[in-house]
Amino acid sequence: MTEQNPKPLLQAQALTCIREERILFDELSFDVGPGDILQIEGPNGAGKTSLLRILAGLSRPYSGRVCFNDRAIEDVRDEYHEALLYLGHLPGVKSELSAEENLDFNLKITGFNDAPIEQILAKVNLAGFEDHPAGHLSAGQHRRIALARLWHTDAKIWIVDEPLTAIDKKGVAELEQLFLDHADRGGCVILTTHQDLQLVGDRLKKLRLQYHFTEEA
Numbered sequence: 001m002t003e004q005n006p007k008p009l010l011q012a013q014a015l016t017c018i019r020e021e022r023i024l025f026d027e028l029s030f031d032v033g034p035g036d037i038l039q040i041e042g043p044n045g046a047g048k049t050s051l052l053r054i055l056a057g058l059s060r061p062y063s064g065r066v067c068f069n070d071r072a073i074e075d076v077r078d079e080y081h082e083a084l085l086y087l088g089h090l091p092g093v094k095s096e097l098s099a100e101e102n103l104d105f106n107l108k109i110t111g112f113n114d115a116p117i118e119q120i121l122a123k124v125n126l127a128g129f130e131d132h133p134a135g136h137l138s139a140g141q142h143r144r145i146a147l148a149r150l151w152h153t154d155a156k157i158w159i160v161d162e163p164l165t166a167i168d169k170k171g172v173a174e175l176e177q178l179f180l181d182h183a184d185r186g187g188c189v190i191l192t193t194h195q196d197l198q199l200v201g202d203r204l205k206k207l208r209l210q211y212h213f214t215e216e217a
């Protein structure tokens with residue numbers, strides 16, 4: 001937290017999610033405030049991605065609601081959209097486009113028409129790979145193209161699904177530092193990862209989802 005009890009940016013209020021007749025989580029409530037870095041943990045299939053998608057407004061909970069600045073996100077859709085950067089676990093990178101074209105496209109759809117693409121790609125260690133088709137890059141480099149958006153955004157709320165997958169140690173440390181800097185500026189980060197975060201350390205809050213079996217299982 002950057003200050004004592006700041007007003008939450010995002011509130012999960014009694015969220016229940018059911019998929020294929022299985023309750024993933026039931027009446028889940030938590031707040032995320034400026035300066036928070038929240039790691040959602042849990043085994044495969046526990047519902048981490050489902051929770052992130054609900055928080056991002058991409059899918060609806062069975063019951064409960066998500067609030068941004070005390071308002072249901074459905075009621076402040078445009079405002080929320082502006083405040084949010086969501087990066088799903090499928091990176092949204094087109095194999096046939098180059099690293100530069102992909103980033104340029106992703107930034108343009110979020111309103112950045114003149115972003116310094118080369119500089120941003122250099123920050124994610126893709127200098128020299130700007131013209132390479134994403135499909136010819138490694139899994140980690142592919143993911144770095146998607147992650148590059150984090151280095152050029154005004155969004156306060158970052159929701160990122162498994163950002164560290166396929167990223168090497170140095171890249172993980174750089175990302176952790178970026179998350180810390182963002183939190184220090186009053187933003188928040190909600191992420192899933194199966195890795196232990198080293199740098200973020202005591203700034204980190206954790207929320208653990210359990211795997212609930214169906215009654216028949």
Ligand SMILES: Nc1ncnc2c1ncn2[C@@H]1O[C@H](COP(=O)(O)OP(=O)(O)OP(=O)(O)O)[C@@H](O)[C@H]1O
Pocket residue numbers: 019020024042043044045046047048049050051
């Ligand atoms: N759109 C959907 N329709 C039906 N079932 C779904 C849908 N999305 C997810 N599920 C189911 O919900 C459960 C939780 O999936 P989810 O991807 O949220 O888990 P996760 O905790 O992110 O898992 P992992 O660690 O493997 O990424 C899974 O059993 C999955 O099959």
